[in-house]
Amino acid sequence: MAAFTAKPLTARQIKMLAARQNRPTLYEIEIIAPDGRKALLCYASRRSALGLRQGLLERGSAVAVFLGAPANAQIKPVRGCIVFSHEVTGGGRIRYSNRTMRDVIMADTPLPYVAQEG
Secondary structure, X not given: OOOXXXXXXXXXXXXXXHHHOOOOXXXXXXXXXXXXXXXXXXXEOOOOHHHHHHHXXXXXXXXXXXXXXXXXXXXXXXXXXXXXXXXXHOOOEEEEEEEEHHHHHHHOOOOOEOOOOO
Protein backbone atom coordinates (compact mmCIF):
# COMPACT_ATOMS: atom_id res chain seq x y z
CA MET A 1 0.00 0.00 0.00
CA ALA A 2 1.41 3.38 -1.02
CA ALA A 3 1.95 6.02 1.63
CA PHE A 4 -0.21 9.11 1.45
CA THR A 5 1.73 12.29 0.82
CA ALA A 6 -0.09 15.59 1.06
CA LYS A 7 0.62 18.33 -1.43
CA PRO A 8 2.21 21.36 0.24
CA LEU A 9 0.01 24.43 0.45
CA THR A 10 0.71 27.30 -1.90
CA ALA A 11 1.44 30.80 -0.61
CA ARG A 12 -2.00 31.87 -1.85
CA GLN A 13 -3.73 29.07 0.08
CA ILE A 14 -1.80 29.91 3.27
CA LYS A 15 -2.76 33.58 2.96
CA MET A 16 -6.44 32.77 2.36
CA LEU A 17 -6.56 30.33 5.28
CA ALA A 18 -4.91 32.88 7.58
CA ALA A 19 -7.57 35.43 6.63
CA ARG A 20 -10.31 32.93 7.61
CA GLN A 21 -8.76 32.09 10.99
CA ASN A 22 -11.10 32.72 13.97
CA ARG A 23 -14.01 33.46 11.64
CA PRO A 24 -17.28 31.55 11.32
CA THR A 25 -17.58 28.67 8.88
CA LEU A 26 -19.05 29.64 5.52
CA TYR A 27 -20.96 27.11 3.43
CA GLU A 28 -20.84 27.11 -0.37
CA ILE A 29 -24.10 27.54 -2.31
CA GLU A 30 -23.87 26.39 -5.92
CA ILE A 31 -26.04 26.77 -8.99
CA ILE A 32 -26.35 23.75 -11.27
CA ALA A 33 -27.58 24.36 -14.81
CA PRO A 34 -29.56 21.63 -16.61
CA ASP A 35 -26.51 20.90 -18.79
CA GLY A 36 -24.39 20.19 -15.68
CA ARG A 37 -22.44 23.47 -15.50
CA LYS A 38 -21.84 24.65 -11.93
CA ALA A 39 -21.18 28.10 -10.50
CA LEU A 40 -20.80 29.66 -7.06
CA LEU A 41 -23.81 31.69 -5.99
CA CYS A 42 -22.41 32.76 -2.61
CA TYR A 43 -21.26 31.55 0.79
CA ALA A 44 -23.73 31.45 3.69
CA SER A 45 -23.00 31.46 7.41
CA ARG A 46 -25.73 28.89 8.11
CA ARG A 47 -26.98 25.90 6.16
CA SER A 48 -30.67 26.71 5.98
CA ALA A 49 -33.46 27.40 3.52
CA LEU A 50 -33.16 31.05 4.54
CA GLY A 51 -29.56 31.10 3.31
CA LEU A 52 -30.62 29.68 -0.07
CA ARG A 53 -33.43 32.22 -0.45
CA GLN A 54 -31.20 35.12 0.63
CA GLY A 55 -28.54 34.18 -1.93
CA LEU A 56 -31.17 33.96 -4.64
CA LEU A 57 -32.74 37.30 -3.71
CA GLU A 58 -29.37 39.08 -3.75
CA ARG A 59 -28.23 37.64 -7.10
CA GLY A 60 -31.46 36.71 -8.86
CA SER A 61 -30.75 38.42 -12.17
CA ALA A 62 -27.30 36.79 -12.45
CA VAL A 63 -28.89 33.39 -11.69
CA ALA A 64 -31.48 33.92 -14.42
CA VAL A 65 -28.76 34.81 -16.94
CA PHE A 66 -26.65 31.77 -15.95
CA LEU A 67 -29.63 29.43 -16.33
CA GLY A 68 -30.99 31.14 -19.44
CA ALA A 69 -34.28 31.85 -17.68
CA PRO A 70 -36.46 34.95 -17.68
CA ALA A 71 -36.32 37.07 -14.52
CA ASN A 72 -39.86 35.97 -13.56
CA ALA A 73 -39.18 32.20 -13.68
CA GLN A 74 -41.19 30.02 -11.29
CA ILE A 75 -39.18 28.56 -8.43
CA LYS A 76 -40.03 26.07 -5.70
CA PRO A 77 -38.14 24.67 -2.72
CA VAL A 78 -37.53 20.90 -2.93
CA ARG A 79 -35.68 18.92 -0.22
CA GLY A 80 -32.95 21.36 0.67
CA CYS A 81 -32.55 22.97 -2.73
CA ILE A 82 -34.40 25.42 -4.97
CA VAL A 83 -35.57 24.04 -8.32
CA PHE A 84 -36.55 26.20 -11.26
CA SER A 85 -39.50 25.15 -13.40
CA HIS A 86 -38.58 22.65 -16.12
CA GLU A 87 -40.48 24.59 -18.79
CA VAL A 88 -38.19 27.57 -18.32
CA THR A 89 -34.74 26.15 -17.58
CA GLY A 90 -35.00 22.41 -17.94
CA GLY A 91 -34.59 22.01 -14.18
CA GLY A 92 -31.75 24.25 -13.00
CA ARG A 93 -31.27 24.22 -9.23
CA ILE A 94 -29.56 25.97 -6.34
CA ARG A 95 -28.25 23.98 -3.38
CA TYR A 96 -25.57 23.67 -0.74
CA SER A 97 -22.57 21.90 -2.23
CA ASN A 98 -21.52 20.19 1.05
CA ARG A 99 -18.25 22.15 0.95
CA THR A 100 -17.10 24.96 3.19
CA MET A 101 -14.93 27.86 2.14
CA ARG A 102 -12.02 26.15 3.90
CA ASP A 103 -12.62 22.96 1.86
CA VAL A 104 -12.52 24.98 -1.35
CA ILE A 105 -9.30 26.72 -0.33
CA MET A 106 -7.61 23.48 0.71
CA ALA A 107 -8.60 21.64 -2.48
CA ASP A 108 -7.90 24.72 -4.63
CA THR A 109 -11.03 23.97 -6.68
CA PRO A 110 -13.15 27.15 -6.68
CA LEU A 111 -16.28 27.33 -8.81
CA PRO A 112 -16.71 30.27 -11.20
CA TYR A 113 -18.62 33.07 -9.44
CA VAL A 114 -22.02 34.28 -10.61
CA ALA A 115 -21.69 37.99 -9.91
CA GLN A 116 -24.47 40.41 -9.10
CA GLU A 117 -25.41 42.26 -12.23
CA GLY A 118 -26.23 45.74 -12.49
